[in-house]
Amino acid sequence: MFGERIALDLEVNGKPLSGVAEPRTLLSDFLRHNLGFTGVHVGCEHGVCGACTVLLDDQPVRSCLMFAVQARHHSITTIEGLAKGGEMHPVQDAFRRHHGLQCGFCTPGMVLTAVDLIQREPDPSERSVREGMSGNLCRCTGYEGIVQAVLAAAKDLKRQSQSNRTEETQ
Amino acid sequence: MQIDRPFPQIEGRLEDARLLFGRGRYIDDLPVGPSTLHAAFTRSPYGHATIAGINKDAALAVDGVVAVYTAADLGAVLDPFPSIVRGAPEYRGIATGKVRYVGEPVAVVLARDRYAAEDGVSALDIAYEALPAVVDVDAAAAETAPLLHDDFGTNVVWRNRYRYGDPETAFREADRIVGIDLKFPKYNSTPLETYGVIAEYLPETDGYVIHGNFQGPFSLMPVLARALRVPDSRIRMVVPQDIGGSFGIKAMIYPYMGLIAACARLAERPVKWIEDRAEHLLGSASGTDRNSHIEAAVSRDGLVRAIRMNIRENVGAYLRAPEPSCVMRSLTTFSGPYRIESGEIEAACVLTNTLPTGLNRGYGGQQYMFSLERLMDAIARETGIDRIEVRRRNFLKAAEFPYRTTTGSYYDSGDYHGCLERALDYLRNEGWERMREELRASGRLVGIGVATCVHSAASNIGYVTLALSPEERAKRGYNAKSGTNDFAHIALDASGRLRVQIGTAGAGQGHATAVAQIVAREFGLGVRDIDVIDRIDTETTPWTITTGTYASRFSVVVGGAVQRAAARLADHLRIIASSLLDAPPDQIDIEEGMIRVRNSNSSLSLRQLAGAAQWNRGDLPDDVVQLHVSESYGAPNLRSPDSENRVNAAATYGFMADFAMVEIDPVTFVPRVLKYIAVHDVGTAINPQLIRGQIAGGIVHGLGGALYEHLDYDESGQMMSASFMDYLCPTASEAPQMSIDHFDAKSPFTVLGVKGCGENSAMSAPAAIASAVDDALSEFNGSIAELPVTPPAIWRQVAGAS
Incomplete structure (x- = not known):
């Protein structure tokens, strides 16, 4: 069983990719070591710290709690796929402006979790940001900059979507 | 020349883009060659037990497993790590004969990948005979306690008494004595990135290349080199660009660097090990837990005249360098912000069946x-x-x-x-x-x-040497220790861009940004005009025994070296400019990338100056001037301890x-x-x-x-x-x-x-x-x-x- 290799196709950051994995290969290991997405960070391997969070069909998942084969025919977004055309995503930019990162190890998981949080709740309160980000551990920042960054990013994204709507109606 | 202007600021940090785009380079991101073996540790499930037998056969039969090493194997190339306290029980980083804490390494399995190595760990057959354990510091200090190291005869591995001023008189004359008993817990500020080591042995030079997320202090490098039986410079220590948090804990990776390096030597192949989270909590390091009594001699108006303290410090199963330094902050700044002129501190370090200790942000x-x-x-x-x-x-x-x-x-x-x-x-x-x-x-x-x-x-x-008595420090042949210093290197390239290299690797503190700010201020440039190399490769990075990111020393020591290097390079540039612009050096200002003669229109850009100095060096009059400068800086007022501690x-x-x-x-x-x-x-x-x-x-x-x-x-x-x-x-x-x-x-x-x-x-x-x-x-x-x-x-x- 351990030696068995399974071929799988999936989409990562908008590109179709394929690879071969054992049934027991974790999705986090597969993304990092087979496909080279080293922005997926592994902090605990038991689903608590959130560093390995990726978006699977736009839903945040802990890639250390999934097997690679479970991602077959699914679409994954890692931190490497968030920026478009070299421009930071508004959440990334807010983390930069508000000192929402220090060592950067929790950052990919934090940013992707925040992207999802703002999508679900475009106008979050500080309390709901703290609550919504509480599944991701950071040991450097004391969460100060992270909370500020997520609040600011929500505002930026709201402004952006409002101006997009205005353009559409014009 | 002293430049007096505010430090230029930027929004965000120079480090941010790399990390936000997912392009950080941490230890587990480094590419390894196809011959690299992957290590997994078998760790003790017992707090205290005799190892009755190890049978490797089943583990070696696992598909993909290449080798299984125990202390007996590794001992052929790895000595115990030297201790600060002479005569302290041997510490090898891997159990010999007995296990002394849950999570202690007992064997290392090497395999073609980590999954196979873990299979080998599961298959490895180790027989234990459980012994009574002791985890509480006071219980372990009692005469009837189970002994961790039988030959040592006691679990109290170190004790000392320090006396300053005249505590006896202060306590005799006190209006009131206030005393309390306290317990401080054992914890580890748990960097989110765990330990990681990639090591290779080079038989041609009898040296090692070790990649690891090691934060320093580099005083631990000689400890590692002694254990690996090589001169300090035969260990090429490479610290990756990014470390996912360190907090002192990543100083204590050194025993694992030794173990993995020894594995690489025995296996004759590079070996990689990435610690998992359970291993980190069980087997990395922590701060000490402490039971203590503290009392003050207090005057009627609430003034503290003296303090007495009795400290029982739990250092875990082994006293390993840099312990017993955990207690020293309690001596050297025992009075805190207060005018307390007398004190008496008794401290003991006690061995228990728990994870050995070391630095943890704040260290003591x-x-x-x-x-x-x-x-x-x-x-x-x-x-x-x-x-x-x-x-x-x-x-x-x-x-x-x-x-x-x-x-x-x-x-x-x-x-x-x-x-x-x-x-x-x-x-x-x-x-x-x-x-x-x-x-x-x-x-x-x-x-x-x-x-x-x-x-x-x-x-x-x-x-650190307060751990020894003044008599020991006075002995012939004893080498005194003092100071803290570091290096910085700065160079101007032919296109007029400044590049700075420092000898410390940060873990999120923003070293590159701060260094760029210091240099940008000196030259009147923007922060993003400066390139900073803040990773370590001891083959090319200058370092000292005190190098490292610890003890909140970066801005003081590295910052000082960077400032000195920048100022000296600026002086050199003024000398070069003085010949090009025909004006005395002290009349030349450097600002916003321009070199200007004061109160005149005569100027040239940094780029022009660099170009002339690089391409037309022969026409410059003075051959002493340089476009690259190395400076060291030793923090002031730091002498070795005196005979009164x-x-x-x-x-x-x-x-x-x-x-x-x-x-x-x-x-x-x-x-x-x-x-x-x-x-x-x-x-x-x-x-x-x-x-x-x-x-x-x-x-x-x-x-x-x-x-x-x-x-x-x-x-x-x-x-x-x-x-x-x-x-x-x-x-x-x-x-x-x-x-x-x-x-x-x-x-x-x-x-x-x-x-x-x-x-x-x-x-x-x-x-x-x-x-x-x-x-x-x-x-x-x-x-x-x-x-x-x-x-x-x-x-x-x-x-x-x-």
Whole structure:
């Protein structure tokens, strides 16, 4: 069983990719070591710290709690796929402006979790940001900059979507 | 020439884009060759047991497993790691004969990938015979306790007594003696990235290449080199660009660097090991837990004349370098911010069946600040003097600096009253006391706590030698130790761009940004005009024994070296420009990328100057001038300890005024920190944003130690918190609202006027939070003597009162 290799196709950051994995290969290991997405960070391997969070069909998942084969025919977004055309995503930019990162190890998981949080709740309160980000551990920042960054990013994204709507109606 | 202008600032940091795009380069991201083997450790499931037998056959039969090594195999190429204390029990990093803590390495399995290595670990057959374990420091010190190291004859591995001033007279003449007994817990500030090592042996040179997320201190490199039986320079230590948090814990990776390097030598192939989280909690390192008694000789008006302290420090199963340094902060700054001129400290380090200790952000600071600040609160309680007033009365005054303490520490500068007042302004403006009264009136248990502490930084390596007696230090052949220094290299390339190389690897502190700011200021350039190399490869990076990112030394020591290098390069550029522009060097200003002759239109760009100096060197008159400069900087006033155990333990002494507001749920007794104020004297601030970030992170590290984080063992030595499900790190929901400010009592001694500030509230917050819990439980006469403050602990206080 351990030696068995399974071929799988999936989409990562908008590109179709394929690879071969054992049934027991974790999705986090597969993304990092087979496909080279080293922005997926592994902090605990038991689903608590959130560093390995990726978006699977736009839903945040802990890639250390999934097997690679479970991602077959699914679409994954890692931190490497968030920026478009070299421009930071508004959440990334807010983390930069508000000192929402220090060592950067929790950052990919934090940013992707925040992207999802703002999508679900475009106008979050500080309390709901703290609550919504509480599944991701950071040991450097004391969460100060992270909370500020997520609040600011929500505002930026709201402004952006409002101006997009205005353009559409014009 | 001294440039006097503010440090240029930028939004964000130079490091940010790389990390936000997912392009960080951490140890597990480095490419490895196809011949690389992957290691997994077999670790002890027992707190204390004899290893009755190891049968490798089943493990070696696992598909993909290449080798299984035990201490007996590794001993062929790896000696014990030398200890600071002569005669201390042998420490090899892997069990020999006995296991002494749960998680202790017993064997290493090497395989073609990590999955196969783990299969090998599962298949490995090891027989143990369990022995009685001891995990409590006082129980282990008792004569009847089970012995960890049979040959050593006792679990008390080190003890010493220190005496300063005249404590006997002070206690005899005291109006009042106030004493308390305290327990400080064992925790590890758990960097989110675990340890990682990739090692290779080079038979041609009998040397090693070791990649590892090692933060320093590089004084541990000779320890590693001795164990690997090679000269220091035969270890090429490569630290990756990015480290995912270090917090002192990543100093203690060195035994694993030794083990993996030895594996690589025996296997004749490179070996890679990435620690997992359970391994980290069981087998990396932690701060010490401490039982202590502290008492003060107090005058009628609340002045502390002397302190006596008895410290029993739990160093785990082995005393390994740099222990017993964990107790030294309790000696060298025992008086904190107060004028306490006499003291007597008895300290013992005790071996128990728990994870061996080492640096953890604050290294001994949180333990001693908890003691001293709990004592100040007890003095306030017993004398009836207000908690803040009793501190004010005992503070050193601004006019007294620089101040030599009774232990020899040379406090550079400070305005403790002013800094505390600034913190109190926040407290008043935010209406803390009104809020407390309102919440209390609605039936809630709310309290405010205080801690005022000295933040020593940029440690003098000589303080470590206080572990030896003055007689030992006076012996012939003893080599004294002192100082802390570092290097910086700066170069101007032919296109006019400046590049700086430093010898420390940061772990998120923003070193590259701060270095760029220092250099940009000197040349009147923008921060992004400077390139910084802040990773280590000892084959090419200059380093010293004291190199490393620890003891809050970066801005003081590395910053000082960078400033000196930048200023000297600027001097060279002025000399070159003087010949090109035909003006005396002292009439030449460098600003915004231009070299200008003062009060004239004559100028050239940095690019033109660099081009001329690189391409037309023959026409320049003076061959001494250079386009690249290396400078070292040793922090001032740091000598080796004297015969009375006096030593200036650090280069700078900041001050911290912390307030915490804590609420306790009246039904569940769950405590929660609502608000936190931290006003810290950091001297001159290079980058206020980075300082805020350091303090905010420090507050939550201290909060974790005060309320949640605990490496907890049961009586058999089993660890009860070996996953992040049980070892509770604070999340965004537990982090308080913070008001953070810095106060500038510029250091008169350091090059930039800066003081180290990286450990900050990680040391003071446990004391401030305990003080707030006391206040919240005032109706029950609550008094917190033990951390972490858990709901059952609070329940006991409440139940005890009623």
